[in-house]
Amino acid sequence: MFSDDFRHELAGCADGQFTTTHWSVVLAARRCDSPQATEALETLCRAYWYPLYAFVRRQGHNSEDAQDLTQGFFAHLLRKDFLSGVAPEKGRFRSFLLACLKHFLTDEWEKARTAKRGGASPPLLLDLEHAEERYQLEARVEVDAQSLYERRWALDLLDHVLDRLRHEAVASSKIAVFDQLQGCLLGEQPTETYAQLGAKLGLSETAVKVTVHRLRQRYRELLREEIAHTVTRPDEIEQEMRYLFEVVSR
Amino acid sequence: MTTVGTCPSCGAELSSDAPKGFCPRCLYRLGFGEAVASRSPAEPTVDNPSLVPRPSSLPPSFGDYELLEEIGHGGMGLVYKARQKSLDRIVALKLLLFGPHAPPESVKRFRAEAVATAALQHPNIVAIHEVGFCEGQHFIAMDYVEGRHLGEVIADCGLRISGGGRNG
Numbered sequence: 001m002f003s004d005d006f007r008h009e010l011a012g013c014a015d016g017q018f019t020t021t022h023w024s025v026v027l028a029a030r031r032c033d034s035p036q037a038t039e040a041l042e043t044l045c046r047a048y049w050y051p052l053y054a055f056v057r058r059q060g061h062n063s064e065d066a067q068d069l070t071q072g073f074f075a076h077l078l079r080k081d082f083l084s085g086v087a088p089e090k091g092r093f094r095s096f097l098l099a100c101l102k103h104f105l106t107d108e109w110e111k112a113r114t115a116k117r118g119g120a121s122p123p124l125l126l127d128l129e130h131a132e133e134r135y136q137l138e139a140r141v142e143v144d145a146q147s148l149y150e151r152r153w154a155l156d157l158l159d160h161v162l163d164r165l166r167h168e169a170v171a172s173s174k175i176a177v178f179d180q181l182q183g184c185l186l187g188e189q190p191t192e193t194y195a196q197l198g199a200k201l202g203l204s205e206t207a208v209k210v211t212v213h214r215l216r217q218r219y220r221e222l223l224r225e226e227i228a229h230t231v232t233r234p235d236e237i238e239q240e241m242r243y244l245f246e247v248v249s250r
Numbered sequence: 251m252t253t254v255g256t257c258p259s260c261g262a263e264l265s266s267d268a269p270k271g272f273c274p275r276c277l278y279r280l281g282f283g284e285a286v287a288s289r290s291p292a293e294p295t296v297d298n299p300s301l302v303p304r305p306s307s308l309p310p311s312f313g314d315y316e317l318l319e320e321i322g323h324g325g326m327g328l329v330y331k332a333r334q335k336s337l338d339r340i341v342a343l344k345l346l347l348f349g350p351h352a353p354p355e356s357v358k359r360f361r362a363e364a365v366a367t368a369a370l371q372h373p374n375i376v377a378i379h380e381v382g383f384c385e386g387q388h389f390i391a392m393d394y395v396e397g398r399h400l401g402e403v404i405a406d407c408g409l410r411i412s413g414g415g416r417n418g
Contacts, residue, residue, distance in 0.1 A: 137266060158269040158277050186259040186276045216280060223281040245278035 023093040023230050038078070044093060044229065045074055046126070047160055051152035052101055053131045054138060058145035059105070063132040071126065073104045092240060093230035094153050098146070147250070154244040157230075161222045168218070177201055177211065184212045185219060311335075313384035315343055315391065326360065331394060334379075341379060342395070346388040357388055364390045 026041045049070060056066040077100060138148060169178035180197055183189050198208040227237050227244075253263045257273035264273055311317075315332040321342065322329040332343040346360045364381035371377075380391040 154278075155267055155269055155274055158272075158274055161277075162270045162272070182270075186257070186272060186280060189258060220281055220283065223277075241278060241281055245275065245282075248274040248278060 023096075023232060027232065042078065045077065048093070048097065048153060048156060048230075049074065049126050050131060050134060050156060051149045052097065053128070054135055054152045055098065055101065055145045055149040056105070057132075057135050058138075058143070058148045063135070066135075067128040067131065069105065070128065070131070073101055074126070076100075076104055091232065092236065094150070094240075098149055150247045151250075154247040157226055157244065158223075161219065161226050164222050164226070165215070165219055178215075181208065181212055181215060185215060312343070312387070312389075313382075315341070315389075317343070326356065332391075334391065340394045341391045342376070342393065344390040344392065360388055360390070367392075 023044060026037050026044070052073065053066055053070045056069050057063065061069060077097075138152075143151070166175075166178065166182075169175045180201055183192075184194070184197070188194055193205075194208040194212070195205040197203075198205045201208070203211070223241070224237055227240050228234065231237060231240050252266045254266050254268070254271075255264045256262065257264055257276055259276045260273060262273055262275060264271070268274060269277065312332070314336050315334055318331045318333060318340075320328060321331050327344050327346045330343045330345070332341055333339070334341050346356060361381060364378055367375070368378045368381075376393045376395060378390060378392045380389075382389055382391075
């Protein structure tokens with residue numbers, strides 16, 4: 001059911017070495033009552049809550065209700081016993097999250113409203129104030145809620161990867177080089193050649209090419225790593241990447 | 251979503267939600283190991299060969315075909331101008347994106363497109379000569395139609411039913 005790598009990560013859970021945020025490990029650790037697994041799930045939720053908000057809005061709820069529903073949904077999801085009923089082979093986090101949300105919208109919303117009136121505090125603080133500003137930019141009203149959710153997911157995932165790439169450059173004190181060369185991630189820019197960029201940075205043209213090459217390699221690694229966080233088996237990474245490519249190609 | 255420009259790599263329209271201003275399609279293509287096409291003549295050569303076929307990564311001779319130049323690309327594949335060696339004629343060769351890694355549903359759609367088009371005969375419909383699998387690539391060989399890209403023609407003068415098919 002789980003690969004050796006994932007079993008190894010799960011084994012780490014018992015001795016406090018659990019450091020990964022893999023969705024598969026969250027599922028596998030559901031009986032561990034592990035605070036690290038809960039933290040990992042919260043990290044995933046913080047990264048991918050906006051596509052859910054966009055889904056709720058596109059279903060016709062106003063912004064205030066959508067904020068309450070999104071917050072209420074995460075309170076429901078992060079309940080201590082929620083994952084205990086989820087099969088380990090449940091599938092990708094993206095589809096799991098949407099299936100749970102749909103169920104929540106039909107069955108659990110009223111209960112969540114009651115809990116809210118009771119003064120229960122939200123378990124996950126989300127930047128919901130800015131959610132509506134983002135949503136107002138989603139002008140393509142012809143896109144249905146599920147397609148919008150998937151598109152937002154595919155784009156947010158890329159955003160996380162690019163953010164991580166930038167953070168790594170900051171951490172290694174290479175932000176000046178990164179700022180100059182990030183525009184070359186997808187290829188040399190017609191506006192500025194590698195030789196011109198090299199002159200600005202005090203590097204040879206070859207050194208710029210090598211640096212861009214490494215930047216792309218690291219980007220690929222981070223993209224695969226980010227997708228790996230949301231699937232249950234390593235062999236699903238390639239499939240999920242193909243699917244997300246198709247989503248942004250629509 | 252409003253359009254804010256075009257991708258300098260693939261030429262696709264960029265919407266205002268493009269991650270950090272990058273083309274999301276190209277970002278995913280890069281994830282597959284593809285050296286994303288640059289429109290600059292000074293394309294860097296340090297990248298690894300692509301999973302997606304491009305002139306630099308495909309052999310000039312591909313089965314019965316000699317690849318001459320890339321003439322188009324879309325969400326499903328790339329199209330090359332090619333010479334069919336056995337019949338010494340110029341054809342358009344469409345290759346499925348992701349080559350040997352193409353998902354089964356894409357292969358099914360690709361072949362269904364070939365079968366559906368082959369069933370039609372009309373002077374304004376591009377004829378299909380062969381559909382097959384060679385060197386890890388699914389391909390369709392079809393008539394090569396000289397002229398401007400259809401998208402450019404439509405952008406310039408709109409699409410007229412009577413004139414569209416002649417503008418390949």
